[in-house]
Amino acid sequence: MSTQTSTPSPAGKTGFQLPKWAGSFGFQIIAALIVGLGLGLLAKYTGSTKASPNALGATLQTIGSSYVSLLQTAVVPLIFTAVVSSISNLRQVSNAAKLAWNTLLWFAITSLIAVLIGIGLGVLLQPGANTGITEEAKYAGKSGDWWAFLVGLFPKNFLGLGASSTVAESGAVTTAVSFNVLQILVIAIAVGVAALKVGKAAEPFLNLNASALAVIQKVLWWIIRIAPLGTVGLIGNAVAVYGWDTIGSLGKFTFAIYVGLALVIFAVYPILVRAHGLSIKQYFSGVWPAVQLAFVSRSSVGTLPLTQRVTERSLGVPRAYASFAVPLGATTKMDGCAAIYPAISAIFVAQFFGIQLDFTQYLLIALVSVLGSAATAGTTGAVVMLTLTLSTLGLPLAGVGLLLAIDPILDMGRTAVNVAGQALVPTIVAKRQGILDEALYNAPRNGTPFVDDSEAAAGPTDGTSTDTTSRQLEDAKA
Numbered sequence: 001m002s003t004q005t006s007t008p009s010p011a012g013k014t015g016f017q018l019p020k021w022a023g024s025f026g027f028q029i030i031a032a033l034i035v036g037l038g039l040g041l042l043a044k045y046t047g048s049t050k051a052s053p054n055a056l057g058a059t060l061q062t063i064g065s066s067y068v069s070l071l072q073t074a075v076v077p078l079i080f081t082a083v084v085s086s087i088s089n090l091r092q093v094s095n096a097a098k099l100a101w102n103t104l105l106w107f108a109i110t111s112l113i114a115v116l117i118g119i120g121l122g123v124l125l126q127p128g129a130n131t132g133i134t135e136e137a138k139y140a141g142k143s144g145d146w147w148a149f150l151v152g153l154f155p156k157n158f159l160g161l162g163a164s165s166t167v168a169e170s171g172a173v174t175t176a177v178s179f180n181v182l183q184i185l186v187i188a189i190a191v192g193v194a195a196l197k198v199g200k201a202a203e204p205f206l207n208l209n210a211s212a213l214a215v216i217q218k219v220l221w222w223i224i225r226i227a228p229l230g231t232v233g234l235i236g237n238a239v240a241v242y243g244w245d246t247i248g249s250l251g252k253f254t255f256a257i258y259v260g261l262a263l264v265i266f267a268v269y270p271i272l273v274r275a276h277g278l279s280i281k282q283y284f285s286g287v288w289p290a291v292q293l294a295f296v297s298r299s300s301v302g303t304l305p306l307t308q309r310v311t312e313r314s315l316g317v318p319r320a321y322a323s324f325a326v327p328l329g330a331t332t333k334m335d336g337c338a339a340i341y342p343a344i345s346a347i348f349v350a351q352f353f354g355i356q357l358d359f360t361q362y363l364l365i366a367l368v369s370v371l372g373s374a375a376t377a378g379t380t381g382a383v384v385m386l387t388l389t390l391s392t393l394g395l396p397l398a399g400v401g402l403l404l405a406i407d408p409i410l411d412m413g414r415t416a417v418n419v420a421g422q423a424l425v426p427t428i429v430a431k432r433q434g435i436l437d438e439a440l441y442n443a444p445r446n447g448t449p450f451v452d453d454s455e456a457a458a459g460p461t462d463g464t465s466t467d468t469t470s471r472q473l474e475d476a477k478a
Helices: 025-045 055-073 075-092 096-125 146-151 181-225 227-241 243-248 251-275 280-297 300-313 319-332 336-352 359-371 383-393 398-404 407-432 453-458 466-477
Strands: 161-167 173-179
Touching (some): 025 055, 025 227, 025 280, 055 075, 055 181, 055 227, 055 300, 075 096, 075 181, 075 300, 075 319, 096 251, 096 319, 096 336, 096 359, 181 227, 181 300, 227 280, 227 407, 251 280, 251 336, 251 407, 280 300, 300 319, 300 407, 319 407, 336 359, 336 383, 336 398, 336 407, 359 383, 383 398, 398 407
Antiparallel strands (some): 161 173
16 A cells, blocks of 8 residues: 655645644534534524524525435435345355344344333423423324334335325425335345345346445435535524424423433443443444434434444444444334333323323333334434324324424434444444454544545545554455
8 A cells, every 4th residue: 555645835835724623524513513503593583483484594494404305315225225235245144143133132122221211211200291381282194003004014116105296276286205214124125135045146136236335325425425514504493493492391301302312322322332341432433423413414314324334444343244234223223213202202291191101001112112113214203103102002192293393303312322323233243243343443533433435445544544444445345
């Protein structure tokens, strides 16, 4: 590998250069959060509202929604190609069945711990008592139940797509296309398993799928690179639209959710990391870029390429296993959306409507959270999981409407915890199975903790050590 040398500036010219830390992804996200917060407050206090935004509010809303749209555009091809590729990559792992079983087991264990924390906080803090809300909010969405959830697993077409049309008073017809992530996941799993069973005849298809995944990830990588710009719009719009006024009446509920999320990510996860003989500092420094992107994008699937990148290159999980576990986690592993949130929310709704929950119903909350995680499907929001929990307990679905107003504020923290867990479980399982690259896990995080494949091919330009870069190049060729 050639050694890069810096070219001295011409005499008398001292060009301005930003410090190395200013060019890091983490710093840019934090700076964007601060700028977005400031612009959001400015928009709010200059009269911007959700119904009638001013120029600044509309600009922030457009920037934020456009960035989310960019992420969502790649969701369907990303899930399909990633899951098919992840299943096919299990051929490279000698103990694939054991790894898959252990991954699902630890998904369930961590989800159970998270939901127990949620139930404990709900009982202790009583978030639904004395809220000051006098009117019952209506919920116009579909009622969630297990039968509808199971029926929804069966694809209605190959792409899992649906379309709905609305007719305006003027006679104009507007058609919106939507996708069902669960159905796409089912299709991808079926195709991936079928390709494994077919064997050699499926090699051209799997090669094409791998190439398509690489192209999609490259596009998503470009989208990730402009995440700081999207952050300004998303945070700014959230502050301008929702602000502290909306949170006020649900302050105790919001506090309970974020306390639960903090306990999971800053207490439970570090304990699990330490219990497996790994460095807590290295875990957080490795996973933090993905956690930051998840916080602002509110999409586990949109964060998937970065989550997989840091899991492989910072946490030392082998690519063949990470490419299976991380995409699976991005669609089914939701400690924030499917454990903490529905547990506290169900208790909130019960307290708000004066319904006393018994021990059996608390057990049902835990069961739904552990088994129904796939219902959240890695997209923004956890309304499906909440309606599923409420309907299972027989609680009023009108309670969902009470919580929708602050859902974007909560979804940021929920998704960040989701992604942290999606990287944690493969790391723990890899360590327990003796396949974790601990040298890479413990390597210094110099500059950006991940590099793009094209940048790695050019050599270490961001302070990454030569050994680490060589390892990354070997992975890229694998």
